[in-house]
Amino acid sequence: MMMFKVIAPELFLIACSIFIFLSALFIKNRRTFSILAILGLLITGVWKYSLRASIFNSSFSVDSIDVLGSWIIILIAIYVILISIDDVAIPTTSYGEFLTLILTSVVGMLFMIGSRDLIILYLGLETLSLSLYILCSFYRKDKLSSEAGLKYYLMGTVATAILLYGIALIYGATGTTDFYNIAKSLSYAKVLTDPMFIVGVIAVIITFSFKSSVIPFHAWTPDTYQGAPTPITAFLATAPKTALLLAFGRFFIGSLVPIWVEPKTVLIVLSILTMVGGNLLALSQENVKRMLAFSSVSHVGYMLLGIIVGTQEGLSAILTYLIAYAIMNLGAFGVVFMLKNGDDMSTYNGLAKRYPYLAGIMMIFMFSLAGIPPTVGFIAKFQLFLAAVNAGFTSLVIVAVLMTITSAFYYLRIVMNMYMKEPDVETEVVSSDFTKGLVLSLSILVIVLGTLPSIFIH
Amino acid sequence: MNFPILSLILLIPVIGAILILFMKNPTLIKSTAMLVALIDFFISLPLWFLFDKNSHAMQFVEVYPWIPFINAKYAVGVDGISVLFVLLSTLITVISVSVSWKAIDKKVKEFFIMILLMETSMIGVFVSLDLLLFYAFWEAMLIPMFLLIGVWGGPNRVYASIKFVLFTFAGSVLMLVSILVLYFTGGHTFDILELMKLNLPLNMQIFLFIAFTLAFAVKVPMFPLHTWLPDAHTEAPTAGSVILAGVLLKLGAYGFLRFSMPFFPEATMMFLSLLQVLSVVAIVYGAFVTLKQTDLKRLIAYSSVSHMGFVTLGLFTLTQIGMLGGILQMINHGIVTGALFCLVGMIYERTHTRQIADYGGLKPTLPIFILFYTFFTLAAIGLPGTNSFMGEFLILCGAFLRFIPLGAFAVLGIILGTTYMIWLYYRVAYGNLNEKIKDLIYDLGPREILTLVPLLLLVLYIGFQPGVFTSYMQSSVSHLIATKFSSSMIAHTTLPLVGWLR
Numbered sequence: 037m038m039m040f041k042v043i044a045p046e047l048f049l050i051a052c053s054i055f056i057f058l059s060a061l062f063i064k065n066r067r068t069f070s071i072l073a074i075l076g077l078l079i080t081g082v083w084k085y086s087l088r089a090s091i092f093n094s095s096f097s098v099d100s101i102d103v104l105g106s107w108i109i110i111l112i113a114i115y116v117i118l119i120s121i122d123d124v125a126i127p128t129t130s131y132g133e134f135l136t137l138i139l140t141s142v143v144g145m146l147f148m149i150g151s152r153d154l155i156i157l158y159l160g161l162e163t164l165s166l167s168l169y170i171l172c173s174f175y176r177k178d179k180l181s182s183e184a185g186l187k188y189y190l191m192g193t194v195a196t197a198i199l200l201y202g203i204a205l206i207y208g209a210t211g212t213t214d215f216y217n218i219a220k221s222l223s224y225a226k227v228l229t230d231p232m233f234i235v236g237v238i239a240v241i242i243t244f245s246f247k248s249s250v251i252p253f254h255a256w257t258p259d260t261y262q263g264a265p266t267p268i269t270a271f272l273a274t275a276p277k278t279a280l281l282l283a284f285g286r287f288f289i290g291s292l293v294p295i296w297v298e299p300k301t302v303l304i305v306l307s308i309l310t311m312v313g314g315n316l317l318a319l320s321q322e323n324v325k326r327m328l329a330f331s332s333v334s335h336v337g338y339m340l341l342g343i344i345v346g347t348q349e350g351l352s353a354i355l356t357y358l359i360a361y362a363i364m365n366l367g368a369f370g371v372v373f374m375l376k377n378g379d380d381m382s383t384y385n386g387l388a389k390r391y392p393y394l395a396g397i398m399m400i401f402m403f404s405l406a407g408i409p410p411t412v413g414f415i416a417k418f419q420l421f422l423a424a425v426n427a428g429f430t431s432l433v434i435v436a437v438l439m440t441i442t443s444a445f446y447y448l449r450i451v452m453n454m455y456m457k458e459p460d461v462e463t464e465v466v467s468s469d470f471t472k473g474l475v476l477s478l479s480i481l482v483i484v485l486g487t488l489p490s491i492f493i494h
Numbered sequence: 495m496n497f498p499i500l501s502l503i504l505l506i507p508v509i510g511a512i513l514i515l516f517m518k519n520p521t522l523i524k525s526t527a528m529l530v531a532l533i534d535f536f537i538s539l540p541l542w543f544l545f546d547k548n549s550h551a552m553q554f555v556e557v558y559p560w561i562p563f564i565n566a567k568y569a570v571g572v573d574g575i576s577v578l579f580v581l582l583s584t585l586i587t588v589i590s591v592s593v594s595w596k597a598i599d600k601k602v603k604e605f606f607i608m609i610l611l612m613e614t615s616m617i618g619v620f621v622s623l624d625l626l627l628f629y630a631f632w633e634a635m636l637i638p639m640f641l642l643i644g645v646w647g648g649p650n651r652v653y654a655s656i657k658f659v660l661f662t663f664a665g666s667v668l669m670l671v672s673i674l675v676l677y678f679t680g681g682h683t684f685d686i687l688e689l690m691k692l693n694l695p696l697n698m699q700i701f702l703f704i705a706f707t708l709a710f711a712v713k714v715p716m717f718p719l720h721t722w723l724p725d726a727h728t729e730a731p732t733a734g735s736v737i738l739a740g741v742l743l744k745l746g747a748y749g750f751l752r753f754s755m756p757f758f759p760e761a762t763m764m765f766l767s768l769l770q771v772l773s774v775v776a777i778v779y780g781a782f783v784t785l786k787q788t789d790l791k792r793l794i795a796y797s798s799v800s801h802m803g804f805v806t807l808g809l810f811t812l813t814q815i816g817m818l819g820g821i822l823q824m825i826n827h828g829i830v831t832g833a834l835f836c837l838v839g840m841i842y843e844r845t846h847t848r849q850i851a852d853y854g855g856l857k858p859t860l861p862i863f864i865l866f867y868t869f870f871t872l873a874a875i876g877l878p879g880t881n882s883f884m885g886e887f888l889i890l891c892g893a894f895l896r897f898i899p900l901g902a903f904a905v906l907g908i909i910l911g912t913t914y915m916i917w918l919y920y921r922v923a924y925g926n927l928n929e930k931i932k933d934l935i936y937d938l939g940p941r942e943i944l945t946l947v948p949l950l951l952l953v954l955y956i957g958f959q960p961g962v963f964t965s966y967m968q969s970s971v972s973h974l975i976a977t978k979f980s981s982s983m984i985a986h987t988t989l990p991l992v993g994w995l996r
Contacts (some may be wrong), residue, residue, distance in 0.1 A: 224869045388645075403637055408663075409630035414507070415561075418626070418670070422564065425674040433674070437667045442665055448640070448656065456644045490561050 042098065045083040046146050052076030053139035060132020069234040070121050073135045074114050077142065081110040084146070085443050095153030095214050104355060105149045105282045112275040113142050115366055118474055119373060120267040124468050125175050128282040132332070134174060138271070141167035145279035152239075152290070154203045154213040161199065161247070163489035164219055164276060165192050172264040172272070184263025191256040195246035202239025209233035228295050237292065237299055241306075244284040248277055249333050250306050250340070251313040261329035262379065269325060270369035273332045274362040281336075281354055285341055285343045289351060296346050303344050304432065309321055310337030311439045318446050324372055325379040328365070329445055331405060334443060335361055338436055345427040359492060362397075364404040367478035371398045374471060376464040384450055386459030392467065394472075395454040397479040404482045406447040411486040499540065500554050500621050501569045506534045507587075507610035516611070524595060527606035529590045534613065535584040537788070543825075545577050547965050550973035552623060552687065553577075560627065565678075566684050569623035574970035575751055575821060576620040578963065580742060580996065582828050585948065586740035587613040592945040597732055597843050598646060601664050605646055608638040609733060616639070616741050620748065625673050625684040629666075630965040636662060639742065646730040653720030654722075654729035661722040665712030672705040676757070690756045690933065700889075703761035707754050707769075707796070716769075716806060717776035720799045727795030728848075732839025736793065739798055740832040744824045747805050751821070755809075758925035759978040762812075769810045771910035774903045776803030781910035782922070785917070790838045790848045793918060794831060797874070800907055801827045803934035807904055808889035810978050816892015817971050818964045823885030824874075825963070826956060830882060833870045833949040840942050845931040850918065862938045864923055867948050871919050873953045875912045 040047070056072055063069065083105050087098045109147035117138060120126060126134055137156065144163030151157040163355050164184055169192065173185025188227060198350075207213050209232045210221040249257040261269045292299050314334030321327035335357075342354035372378035388395035417440065421433045467473075504652030510530030545553060551912045552571035562566040572580060579765050590609055618631030636659055673684075679698065680689045691842035694702070704825055712719045715802070723743075727735050755762050780800030787793035806828065808820025841856075841863065842848055857864050864916040886908060938946075 060519070105665075230504060257808065388601070388604075392747075409634045410635060414630070419564070421670065422674055422677070425671070426678055430671065430675065433671050434668070438669055441660065441664045441667055443655075444660065448659060451640075452652055454643060456655070490559070490563065 046143050049080045049139055049143050053136045056132055057136040066128055068122055068130050069132055069135050070117050073117055077110045077114055078378050079108050096150045096156055097152055098150055098406045100397045102149050105278055106146050108278050108359055109142055109145050109275045112362055112402045113138055116267045119471050121472055137167040137171050139245040140361040141235055143254050148279040151283055152215045163195055171268045172260055175265050180263035184260040195243045197315050198239050199243035202236045207234030215287055215290040241302055248280045248336050250336055251310045251385055252332050257333055258326045258329045262323055262325045266373040270366050276375045278358045281339055282459050285351055288343050289346050295483045300344055300450055303340055307337050307340035311436055315439045322490050324377050324381055341424045346422050349423045353420045357416040358418050360412040363478055363481055364413055367475055368401040371473040373469040374465055376466045382461055383463050384453040387454040389459055390463055397475055400479045400482050402447040402451050406444045412482045415486055415489040498556050501556055503534055503538050503586040506711055511607045511610040514603055514607050517736050523603050527591050527941055531588045535588050538581055541577050542581055552970040565682055566626040567624045568667055570621040572621055574967040578966055579620045580617055581740050582825055583616045589945055590736050590914050593839055594733040612638040619745055623686050625686055625953045642734040643726055643730045645836050646731040651729040658726040659723045661712055666709040669709040672702045696760050699758040699761035703758040707954040710746040710749035714802050716772050717779055724792050724795040728791045735835040739835055740828040743802055747763050747824055747852050748810055756974055756978050765811055770900055773803045773807035774900060775947055777907035779839040779903055783909050784914045785892040790850055794834050798831055804889050805949040808892055811892035811896045813892040814972055814975055815888050818967055819885050819888025819892055820858055821967050822963055826881040826885045829949050829952050830870055830873045837867055845934045850921050852928050852930050853922045854925035860937045871915050875915050879957045884960040
């Protein structure tokens, strides 16, 4: 029974999602659903918190990093549910399905985070991806939304197929899919020169790059982000990244340590490409959602530094970054969501004149994304760079730092539009006071965690 | 446990800013900002009286854990160099609030919030004893200044504000990498006093020196990194210009004194002649460009490049007399140029033109204005009896001591400086009153006079009693020279360029 005890929170969440799906036939009140879903998520989180164990021959375990990662994902999901209560574009008739899909994707991510085995990682990733494909095209009448879902689906399935292929090759070379045992078998020199194994690892890296939009595997990102419903874009930009970076980070760091040099080189190249490309592409965007999409690409590039470092310190720096990233990105997307035509750059012209508080909040998020103190974005970058310099990657940090300057251009552009231009189009805030309060509290969190970071760095 | 005076000075403007956030009435906002600025100024005054001048140690120190995980602390304190700048910052903030009283009519609330946040971050830079804390304040300053220029500035404000941010941001992020490197070589500490004791290998010193110095050189700004300054100065609102000239530019020079020199003494020696030459180039080039300006604010902005050249020249002579002059001149420049920007701002409020050609003949019409204007022009020229005279004199002494041609070129700057200031004075004060502005101008009111009087008194006080001010810095400066730059080290280092000139 031990086995079920450890995955009980996930099983409970699956039960919740089925319950919501079925009760959607009878209840039509969005609020009731949302409260149910949030309760389910919270219980899962608390439950998960009380567990520290591993099962299936250590192929699924829960440690403190997992618990923290799970909480990040759960809180993101709760936030997304809270702001999407307002979203009239999602029809009430299918709101139950919407929540069900969010819950199942959370289940997938929780499985990914806890996995210490490639097969479980794969299962989690598929559960996550299938839910996301549908969520992206949830604005059914919107052409862009359908395109977003389709593009994500086509690219995503290819990526998971490659992962399956890679797992098979790694299994062929080492006789196991377990992170720990792969690491053990690597001490045999044979595996290091085995082309089967190397191709397998490259396949895993490719899938990871696809899913977390590392350049040059990022092509789906801007279209999908732009087309997807804004709450889902916020979700897509934050939660899966948390799961992906933690799960794959564990694989790279946990399994490949004996042969860390080669995969590290590949990741270094990918990281530089992602930082440089993401920031340069973001510069020329006229659509705010697309800009934020490319900016999130570049943030993954920074976070790769933590994996490249290849230590527990790097992994915890990634975790800090993920928390910071989630807060500021959810906030920024929240503001985009609150404005009518929020993804149009010109909507922000003169926003400070019409909605000074909203503009102030958005400004805080932009400065945080650019990594200027006293915001949480600065602390996150700082910790990541600290880990990287400690491991001797000073030149890589210099690249990252130069790219940070580049990123200031496009983040400041929004601040500039809000404060230094005259309003030329009618901007309208289309959301409840509740959403406003939610976004406001995120902006306060950005400053508080930025000035007193010891609250969340341990 | 001492009274946490420095934390209080840092905290009061933030509290003021938060209070203002909830206010609606513009007059109430302005009065609150003024009150907060005044309280902060008066709380900073005890620093002046209680400071022990005979000690080079940090005083009023407070240390609390900040991010224990990486051993970063909230550590603040002042020595003889920084204590004067804290006072200057609180004074300049009062002046800035006063000078914005009527000039700011849109987004009043945001404006005064920004001024107060600016005050905290400026003072934070001067009092930080922890590198990470220092960097946080250093970068945080960008946000209010960016908005001050970009929102309340002149017609080209957006361009100027972006240029300002990108120049300074680009300059300082490399410093972040260096801070990280220092952290690991220094044994996982950000403690500035601990790190000062390190003896770094020369290769590392060179890399770190370049990164740090670049950040500071942009802020000063040194030639050829000065191009953001005229734009920022010209476009900024009066208060912004006053803060820029009064405090912000000093941060770079302060950084040289606090970090570049004590942390990397050998690298400093290596680059010394380059930095000296760049300082002299800034003096002469800045002065020549100033001569050609047709815009009042731009003229004073370019003259700042020249004046700051004097400051860095003084510091990089590495002689006690030159360095004291350099520090004194920083304060002098803050006071005199701040006052000149105030004057320009006051006259601009009336006429809405900054073109020099639009003025003339103000002498008979605006007697009070001209009184102040004459006085501060003479101070800017460096007339004996005014503060700038003492600063320039000490700097030149240091320069001549170090290497005669340096001093000779710097004197050229003084001659040119006199030329452009007198010529400007002639064009503004004499001649016929311009028709364009005839009906617009009226003389200074009591608030404006009150704003300028403290600056005027300071000019005279420093001019006649410079010893009072230098006595504060003396032991800190001589300690720095004695511990880091022994005379044998200076004598034995062959400076390539100086050798070539000889």
